[in-house]
Amino acid sequence: MENVKNEEKVLLEVNDLRVSFFTPAGEVKAVGGISYNINYGEVMGIVGESGSGKSVEAYSIMGLLQSPGKVVGGTITFEGEDVLSYNKKQLQDFRGNRVSMIFQNPMTCLNPVYTIGDQLIEAVRVHHKIPKNQAWAKAIEMLELVGINNPDKRMKQFPHEFSGGMRQRVMIAMGLICDPKLLIADEPTTALDVTIQAQILELMKEIQKKTGMAIIFITHNLGVVAEICDKVAVMYAGHIVEKGLVDDIFYQPKHPYTIGLLESMPRIDADEYERLIPISGTPVDMLNPPAGCPFGPRCSHCMKLCLRETPPLFEVGDGHYSACWLLAKEEAKEGAVNE
Ligand SMILES: Nc1ncnc2c1ncn2[C@@H]1O[C@H](COP(=O)(O)OP(=O)(O)O)[C@@H](O)[C@H]1O
Numbered sequence: 001m002e003n004v005k006n007e008e009k010v011l012l013e014v015n016d017l018r019v020s021f022f023t024p025a026g027e028v029k030a031v032g033g034i035s036y037n038i039n040y041g042e043v044m045g046i047v048g049e050s051g052s053g054k055s056v057e058a059y060s061i062m063g064l065l066q067s068p069g070k071v072v073g074g075t076i077t078f079e080g081e082d083v084l085s086y087n088k089k090q091l092q093d094f095r096g097n098r099v100s101m102i103f104q105n106p107m108t109c110l111n112p113v114y115t116i117g118d119q120l121i122e123a124v125r126v127h128h129k130i131p132k133n134q135a136w137a138k139a140i141e142m143l144e145l146v147g148i149n150n151p152d153k154r155m156k157q158f159p160h161e162f163s164g165g166m167r168q169r170v171m172i173a174m175g176l177i178c179d180p181k182l183l184i185a186d187e188p189t190t191a192l193d194v195t196i197q198a199q200i201l202e203l204m205k206e207i208q209k210k211t212g213m214a215i216i217f218i219t220h221n222l223g224v225v226a227e228i229c230d231k232v233a234v235m236y237a238g239h240i241v242e243k244g245l246v247d248d249i250f251y252q253p254k255h256p257y258t259i260g261l262l263e264s265m266p267r268i269d270a271d272e273y274e275r276l277i278p279i280s281g282t283p284v285d286m287l288n289p290p291a292g293c294p295f296g297p298r299c300s301h302c303m304k305l306c307l308r309e310t311p312p313l314f315e316v317g318d319g320h321y322s323a324c325w326l327l328a329k330e331e332a333k334e335g336a337v338n339e
Pocket residue numbers: 021023028030048049050051052053054055056057067068286
């Protein structure tokens with residue numbers, strides 16, 4: 001599992017990706033035109049509250065989007081190849097050998113009637129035509145990598161014989177078994193209690209260092225991002241409202257939504273009785289999103305312009321972008337008003 005860490009070289013490029021669900025009630029624009037790059041070996045966090053489009057975005061990359069969902073615009077390029085034009089066989093190869101995804105709830109992905117060993121070996125053999133004893137050895141190696149003791153014994157056990165944290169480790173092992181260049185982890189710790197969450201994060205960090213793979217880490221918890229990510233995209237209602245290096249997002253946040261997320265983040269050093277500041281207002285009705293900035297109706301800085309025109313991403317620092325009219329230079333503001 002040797003992936004070369006190459007900070008300069010782009011592994012994945014998502015450009016103006018748009019995904020809609022065509023429901024009886026109308027078109028839901030779940031992802032409304034998002035763009036970002038990930039280099040080889042880089043760890044990117046995608047953060048946003050429930051319903052902001054994080055999973056839909058990930059499924060689109062994996063080619064796992066289900067009807068009535070459809071990619072309606074933009075491109076996804078992986079190692080220079082157009083992922084959206086892959087046929088079924090190419091997509092299988094892509095998913096099996098270059099990218100893998102781990103999901104929030106391991107119980108929905110592990111089959112209760114097969115042993116962990118059978119499932120790991122199946123995962124190896126689907127993608128690599130190797131003899132069963134080699135697949136067994138690979139599975140053992142993976143269980144060791146994710147910190148499961150007595151792997152020989154554990155291979156013969158069933159999912160219900162594993163705790164939640166251990167099952168999530170098995171899922172990570174399964175995700176890593178094909179040596180992916182990119183791992184998409186969709187809220188991999190959300191279903192776990194806080195102590196186990198921290199252990200799994202630590203584990204993922206270690207594995208990332210060992211393997212040099214790139215990771216997209218999806219979470220609604222900005223605290224998790226600080227632990228593991230190089231850079232971050234903050235999503236709101238299907239849009240990236242801010243993106244930058246992890247330090248930009250934590251120490252120089254520019255978007256009122258990012259600032260709100262930071263303020264509502266539980267702090268390890270916080271006084272037990274310190275109240276969190278929730279972001280007031282309700283999430284966007286995705287069938288009838290507001291005109292202008294999607295966060296406008298909940299934003300304490302909202303101006304008339306915000307309710308009329310969607311702000312573009314303004315570059316506010318080197319590689320740091322934020323979509324807020326507060327950041328517009330005067331001329332840009334006037335330009336939009338006069339349009
Ligand atoms: N099967 C579906 N049918 C209709 N709309 C959907 C479906 N799945 C997702 N959506 C829409 O896509 C939005 C984003 O969903 P999702 O990516 O799962 O959010 P997140 O992962 O950020 O919590 C949801 O708010 C919803 O409006």
